[in-house]
Each structure stands twice: as structure tokens, then as C-alpha cells.
Amino acid sequence: MKMIHWEHIIEIGLKNAVMFSMLLILITINFSLTGNIAKKNEESQKVENNYKSTYGETTFYWMTEALKDQEYYNYMEGDSNGSSYKKMTDLLNELWNEKSFQFYTCNNQTLILKGKMKDIFLEGYEDGDFSDAVKTENGKDISMVKSVQVSSGFFDCNNIQINSGRAFSKEDYLYTEGKTIPVIMGKAYKDYYKIGDILDANFIMEDMKMEVVGFLEDKSFFLSYFENDFVSLERYILIPAWNFSDKSEFSKMATLTQLNGNIKANQGYEELSEQINNIVKKYNSKWQMNIEDPNSDSGTNVVKKYQKMTSQVSNQFNILVILIMIFIVISLVINIFSILEKYKYNFSVELLCGAGFWDIYKESMGFTISLILLGNLGSTLYLFINDSGKNSIILVDILSIVIVAIMAVASYIHIKRMNLGDIIGGEE
Amino acid sequence: MFLTLEEINVIYGKKEGRVHALKDLCLGIEEGEFVTIMGKSGCGKSTLLNVLGAIRKPTKGIYKFKGKDIGEMRDAGLAKFRNKNLGFVLQNFALLNDRSVYDNVSLPLKYMKTGAKEQRKRVGAILKEMDLLNKISKYPSELSGGQKQRVALARALVTKPKLLLADEPTGSLDEETGIQIMELLREINEEGTTIVMVTHDKEFANYGNHLITMKDGRIIKEE
Numbered sequence A: 001m002k003m004i005h006w007e008h009i010i011e012i013g014l015k016n017a018v019m020f021s022m023l024l025i026l027i028t029i030n031f032s033l034t035g036n037i038a039k040k041n042e043e044s045q046k047v048e049n050n051y052k053s054t055y056g057e058t059t060f061y062w063m064t065e066a067l068k069d070q071e072y073y074n075y076m077e078g079d080s081n082g083s084s085y086k087k088m089t090d091l092l093n094e095l096w097n098e099k100s101f102q103f104y105t106c107n108n109q110t111l112i113l114k115g116k117m118k119d120i121f122l123e124g125y126e127d128g129d130f131s132d133a134v135k136t137e138n139g140k141d142i143s144m145v146k147s148v149q150v151s152s153g154f155f156d157c158n159n160i161q162i163n164s165g166r167a168f169s170k171e172d173y174l175y176t177e178g179k180t181i182p183v184i185m186g187k188a189y190k191d192y193y194k195i196g197d198i199l200d201a202n203f204i205m206e207d208m209k210m211e212v213v214g215f216l217e218d219k220s221f222f223l224s225y226f227e228n229d230f231v232s233l234e235r236y237i238l239i240p241a242w243n244f245s246d247k248s249e250f251s252k253m254a255t256l257t258q259l260n261g262n263i264k265a266n267q268g269y270e271e272l273s274e275q276i277n278n279i280v281k282k283y284n285s286k287w288q289m290n291i292e293d294p295n296s297d298s299g300t301n302v303v304k305k306y307q308k309m310t311s312q313v314s315n316q317f318n319i320l321v322i323l324i325m326i327f328i329v330i331s332l333v334i335n336i337f338s339i340l341e342k343y344k345y346n347f348s349v350e351l352l353c354g355a356g357f358w359d360i361y362k363e364s365m366g367f368t369i370s371l372i373l374l375g376n377l378g379s380t381l382y383l384f385i386n387d388s389g390k391n392s393i394i395l396v397d398i399l400s401i402v403i404v405a406i407m408a409v410a411s412y413i414h415i416k417r418m419n420l421g422d423i424i425g426g427e428e
Numbered sequence B: 001m002f003l004t005l006e007e008i009n010v011i012y013g014k015k016e017g018r019v020h021a022l023k024d025l026c027l028g029i030e031e032g033e034f035v036t037i038m039g040k041s042g043c044g045k046s047t048l049l050n051v052l053g054a055i056r057k058p059t060k061g062i063y064k065f066k067g068k069d070i071g072e073m074r075d076a077g078l079a080k081f082r083n084k085n086l087g088f089v090l091q092n093f094a095l096l097n098d099r100s101v102y103d104n105v106s107l108p109l110k111y112m113k114t115g116a117k118e119q120r121k122r123v124g125a126i127l128k129e130m131d132l133l134n135k136i137s138k139y140p141s142e143l144s145g146g147q148k149q150r151v152a153l154a155r156a157l158v159t160k161p162k163l164l165l166a167d168e169p170t171g172s173l174d175e176e177t178g179i180q181i182m183e184l185l186r187e188i189n190e191e192g193t194t195i196v197m198v199t200h201d202k203e204f205a206n207y208g209n210h211l212i213t214m215k216d217g218r219i220i221k222e223e
């Protein structure tokens, strides 16, 4: 007897409409929840993979210039022939070009723009303290915004992509006085600026014009020494690190700040420190660079920290999906088996009238599958509307199949043990 | 022989809870017989009906129906066998209380995949025979005991079974109604349906032409 008696299933559904609806709502909500979490998990997995492919197993170190006051004074003012400045630029270029490790300039610097900027771009906005970030100077508003000055290695090492416009060219890394400085803006600026816009800016006390040449991809992050963390570039302005054609006070100061950056290296901290010190000593034995190892304490190793966090998230996700599955199965077992018990007498009568075990099994499974199918449809619709992606929907489908399979086995065992034949002579 | 049981044993449960309900039971029934089974409560009468009804497979032994070994059939085959050849009437009527008389009586025909027209024709005919046409859309709770048992009989007979199995069909009825049902059974038997009926009532047992007495899972008297 192949056919399924849908009229019996519908009848059972209607007679137990409250239980059916409750189960349906429960399944739909749980499926939707699962799909939603799956989406979140996928996103965090993506971020983790992104970190891994960007930063891999290599270690990052921070470098900051640590000239003693006297040396700083000597550098800025002391030598009239500019030999110190020349040595400093040579040192910077040697570090930029070094092959046994990769140094790039990554210098968080306040940029002052004329006019009143949106709050989100202001310095300190993320910490909630940006009241000082807009000032009035000579009757005009000026705003302090977040910027990073970077050398070309910054883009490779942090895997940063341009969304529109262009990246920095070789030309852009050269500075001549009065030149309009090309800048690349974080994604959030895109709503307010367009490529070609000119900004009136002041950078390290130097007035200059800046031109917007590009915008960054949505999810761009960089390793920030300041924050000891990954920081979104969404609200940052990127300024190229320069080689200067002049030796003004500005170029001296800027050259020095351009020594602040990150080092990507495979050798250990000791070896790297020694290597860098040797390079620095070649130019001036009194100059000092400060190398920091953020990995010395695993708690501050941001890459490892993030990897640990995301793997925790995905572990929790797996556990949650299993818990939800168990929850649904238990709810189904309790309710459907109670319906089966309620209908035991009816099933027995059907057995006498020529129904087989499979007819009764099919009725029970038809009820279960209807529930799961409707719940699946409901949650798929929800996930679809919420743009949760194909994988969430597939996960819910897999979950449905697994639950149906478990219920198929459980119902089989249960109905086999119901002793429907007891209807004859069971009274005495 | 219409049907034969050879050394049938039925054992319920396992280990300490074991009940040996039928012990090496042998029985032959000819077509058209009216078999009545008597015996004390718990002697295995209902178990015997379960075996004859192909609802319980004997733990050991062979059950042949018109020469066919029932023990070799699988679930779907057994269901079909029951549907085609057997009708059941029980003490408690075994009606679906949430369905009308019509739906109750037509249930076996559904499993037979009888067409809707044919269903209506056959249900109508059998209900007329049982004098129940005016109750066709009533529910079991609206019927008297005798009427309920006639509905059960109609349902058992609507497929024109070869064998009618009855487990104390008069057990829940008063004497007068019981006699009515027995008269009906006699009629059905005279029309050619083989009947196996379990009863406690000696007088009703005498309606049969093949009287069996059981004790402790065995047949102790056959006449």
C-alpha cells in the first residue's frame, strides 16, 4: 500500500491545531535563529580567514623613533650643512627597502581640516570624547580628523584594497613644497566627498592642499600601534609617507615621524633589534629606535587574540546548532509521541481494517515532515528577506534533513513498540 | 483444509515476565465452519485470534491459510492479507469514535483503494443489510451497544471477507441484543463466511458447529 493518507494527517493536524501551531512556531523560530547565527559565524569566519591570509604566521613588531632630546635638537637645529637630515632620510630609505624584514611607515597623525566636519570623522569620536576636535581659529572652524601616514608596504602587509579611484603612485610618495597632496579616504567619507575634491589641510603644522584620489574597500583594517589592535580605516584619511626635495623644518620633522611604523619579520625579536640597531648605528651611533614586541605577552598579540576569539565563536556556534537540534528533536518526540499515544486506539482499529505498520508509520512521519517542511519554508523566507545568504539557508535545510532522519528512526522504534495488536483481548 | 495451525507457540515477554500463551497448539478449520472457542480467562483465546488474524506472528509454528504460509509474509503483505480476507468484531466494538458510521464502515475499502462510487454502493448495501441506513451520518457515541456492534459487523463484512474473527462480540451487550447479534452471525455464516468466535456464553457457543475448549494455552476439547 503505497499511498499516504493525507486526509488522516490533515485531520490529525486540525484536531491538534494548537500543538501543531506551537511546534511550527518553535521550529520556525529555531531554524531562523540557526540561519541567523550561521550568517554571523560565516562573517566572523571570513574575518578570521582574512586575518590569517593577511597576517599569516609572521610576527609584527612596532618601531618608534626614540632620539634623546639632545640628539633631536642636534638633528633639527644643530647641523647647518644638513648632513644629519641627509643621514636620517638615507636611514629611512634603507629601512623601507630592507629585504630581510619589512618595515612600513604607519604613523597615526592628527590632520586638521578647514571647516566643521561630521562628528564621526573627528578625533576621539570612537572614545566619545571629541568636544575639543572642532575649534575656531581666526573666526573660522577647523576640525581635527584621524589620519595615518603610510609608506607603500602598508597596503601589502594589511591587504588593503582600493574601492574606487586609485592607489598611491610612485609620484605621490615625493614631496615638493606647495604640491597638492593626494589622499585616500576610508569608506565612510564616500558619502560626503568625491574623487577630485580639494581639502584645505594642515599636517604637522604645515598648511597644504589635499586632493581626494581614492576610497578604500568597506572592511579595511590595519594594525595600529596606538591602539595595539586592528583598527578600521573606515573613518581615516591615508596620507603618503614622503621623500622630500627640500630640507625645511617640516621635512625634517616629517622624516622623523615617518620612522614610526610596523615591522613584519620572521626572525625573533632579539635578532631583529640587533639588526635594526646595526643599521641605525651606521648613520649615527647615538640614534636610537625603539622596537617593541607585542607578542611577548600572548594577551596582547592581536593576531593570536583574534584567532582565538573567532575559533571560540565557531565552537560556540557548533554547540548552539547541536543544542537547537536536540531541543527541536525533544520537542517533537514529546509532542508527536503523545499524539501517537492518543491515536494508538485509532491506529489499532486501522490495523484491523487492513492498514499495515508502514501506513501508520507514514501517517506519523507525514505529520512530522509537514511540520519541519513548513518550519523550513517559514525560516527560509525569513532568512531570504533578511539577506542571510545561501549558506544559512542550506544549513537550515541540512538541519531539517537531520531532524527528519532522527525522527524517522525514533518514530519507527516507537511505533514498533506500541503493540497495536493488543486491541484484541487487551481488555481482560 | 481452509486453514491450519501446526504446533503454534506464542510467548509474550522475556525472562521472568515470560508468558507462554499458546503451547504447541494444532487446529484445522474447514471452509464454512462456525467455530466457537470457550475457556477460562487468560487461557489464550484472544492470543489465538491474534494469530489467526495475522496480527501477531507466533513465536514458533506454522499458520497456513488456504495452503499459503502466512509466516512468510512481510508487513505490507500481511496488511493486504488482513484487508482482503479477514473481518474483525471485538467486544469493545473498536469503532473510531471521531468518525461517522459511514467513515467507519468504509475504512477497509480505503485501504483496498476502492473507487468512491463503488465505496458508496458497498457501504450502502451492507448498512441496509444491518438495518443501519438511517444512522449513516451518526457518530458511534450516538448509537446503542447493539447498533455499535452492527456497525462493527458492517465494517468487518464490507470487504466480503472469507473469515470473520469475533472476540466476545456479545460481551458488552445485554442478552436480548446479544441474541440479535448471534442471529446475524448465523445468517452471515449461512451465506458462506467462515466464523471463529470466542465467547464465555455456553448457549451462544452452541450456535457453532465446531466447538473448541481451551485451557492453559492448549485445546483440551474439540467437538
Ligand SMILES: Nc1ncnc2c1ncn2[C@@H]1O[C@H](COP(=O)(O)OP(=O)(O)O)[C@@H](O)[C@H]1O
Binding pocket: A419, A422, A425, A426, A428, B012, B013, B019, B020, B021, B039, B040, B041, B042, B043, B044, B045, B046, B047, B048
Ligand atoms: N501483549 C501481551 N503481553 C504479555 N502478556 C500477554 C499479552 N497478551 C496476553 N498476555 C497474557 O497471555 C495469556 C493469554 O492471554 P489471552 O490470550 O488474552 O487470554 P484470554 O483471551 O483467553 O483471556 C494471559 O496470561 C495474558 O496475561
Ligand SMILES: [Mg+2]
Binding pocket: A424, A425, A426, A428, B045, B046, B047, B167
Ligand atoms: Mg480475551
